[in-house]
Amino acid sequence: MLPIARVFGLSIQAPLLAVLIGFGLAVELARRLATRYNLDANTLTNVLTNAIFAFILGARLGYVIVNAPSYLKDPLGALALNTTAMLPWAGWVAALIFTVLSLHRKRVLTIDLARAILPAACVLGMGLAVSDLLSGANFGIPAALPWSIDLWGARRHPVQVYEFLVWGVILIALLWANWRKIPAGALVWLAIALAAVGRVWVDGYRAEVPLLLGVRVTQLAGVLVALVALWLLEEAMKPAPTPVLNQPEVSE
Amino acid sequence: MLKTDVAYSRLPIRMAMVVVLVAGLVWTWVSRPVGSFTESVSAARIGAVAPDLSLQGLDGRPISLKALRGKSVVLNFWATWCPPCRAEMAAMNQVQHDLADQGVVVLGVNQLEDEQTVSRFMQAEGLSFPIALDQAGVAAQSYRVGALPTTYFIDRNGTIQDVVFGGPLAQALIESKVLSLLSR
Numbered sequence: 001m002l003p004i005a006r007v008f009g010l011s012i013q014a015p016l017l018a019v020l021i022g023f024g025l026a027v028e029l030a031r032r033l034a035t036r037y038n039l040d041a042n043t044l045t046n047v048l049t050n051a052i053f054a055f056i057l058g059a060r061l062g063y064v065i066v067n068a069p070s071y072l073k074d075p076l077g078a079l080a081l082n083t084t085a086m087l088p089w090a091g092w093v094a095a096l097i098f099t100v101l102s103l104h105r106k107r108v109l110t111i112d113l114a115r116a117i118l119p120a121a122c123v124l125g126m127g128l129a130v131s132d133l134l135s136g137a138n139f140g141i142p143a144a145l146p147w148s149i150d151l152w153g154a155r156r157h158p159v160q161v162y163e164f165l166v167w168g169v170i171l172i173a174l175l176w177a178n179w180r181k182i183p184a185g186a187l188v189w190l191a192i193a194l195a196a197v198g199r200v201w202v203d204g205y206r207a208e209v210p211l212l213l214g215v216r217v218t219q220l221a222g223v224l225v226a227l228v229a230l231w232l233l234e235e236a237m238k239p240a241p242t243p244v245l246n247q248p249e250v251s252e
Numbered sequence: 253m254l255k256t257d258v259a260y261s262r263l264p265i266r267m268a269m270v271v272v273l274v275a276g277l278v279w280t281w282v283s284r285p286v287g288s289f290t291e292s293v294s295a296a297r298i299g300a301v302a303p304d305l306s307l308q309g310l311d312g313r314p315i316s317l318k319a320l321r322g323k324s325v326v327l328n329f330w331a332t333w334c335p336p337c338r339a340e341m342a343a344m345n346q347v348q349h350d351l352a353d354q355g356v357v358v359l360g361v362n363q364l365e366d367e368q369t370v371s372r373f374m375q376a377e378g379l380s381f382p383i384a385l386d387q388a389g390v391a392a393q394s395y396r397v398g399a400l401p402t403t404y405f406i407d408r409n410g411t412i413q414d415v416v417f418g419g420p421l422a423q424a425l426i427e428s429k430v431l432s433l434l435s436r
Contacts, residue, residue, distance in 0.1 A: 077422030204283030
């Protein structure tokens, strides 16, 4: 665990740095894939880069609104430079709305963008997994294995590493599917199915996950999501029906 | 008339669905938590019981975190030489003043400094919330403090509910997190 890293004498929040690096690499991958598949790479890159500001603004606004009574007494506190006064889900919603609206406004919002965005999302997922490893969040159950890590007073499954590997496998699968030119719509369902399967596997080693009837909720949900996504993948892979022209009758 | 081209095979995806269903449910059952899974060991992480502290207070009296069980505690690791620590001390003091009657204790844990230095600083800044002296760095080690300031928010049951690395923390932020502790 390394919540704070010292770089040239400065104390830097290492988990945050990992997320930022992951995001930067994700945007670069999106740009390269967009160029390869003749999509508007410049617009996509600009929108994704600006989306991070939308995330920060949305997350901060969300936190301030939820805790309005405290901020009414100290309004300038809303502008304080810290990474804790954030509501992550509000940030994600703001970033998603911003991205969709921006791409729609610039008339580049098509399903083909999935070829660039989905692999980039996998890289971001890898960055988030590294961030979790550095902060010690989403840790694993105790296990005495050669590859266990020391965390929170016990030897544990390195589920953050497992998560990193899962996102890496999904990335490779999507790049392969792109290369094979499967329909962009099918790519979406393939990504969702693989992510759900990955969730089912990794969460089997994770500690402190909500339970339902004694089993992990996220695993049950993962199985269900994977089945639905695979069904939709099958539908998306069906070739379009080809019209057959009626032969005109020829009278002799 | 429309003729559907069915040259593609559904078999691989159908097989994958069966494998996901069977293997997914089997793995979910096999990997389910058994016995007492909630780890009750104390550790400096969110959701765990806060490691106990036994330190000398600035007033010479012993301070123990266990003795504060039943109160919501803001545990702030700081030092006088740390600029963001100094910047947030007034906010910590104000939160202690505003919420003391609701069972909130703001406890500053000074790192590796002598009693005189800390006392002079507290008097110069007009601060009055309780301070513990961690002159040997034992508390910082058990809380894995890697940088200053680091602030833990501990509920009435002694469970860490939030941790903030760095600062300075605005008064509104400290108060919002304390109010969250009080609502539990």
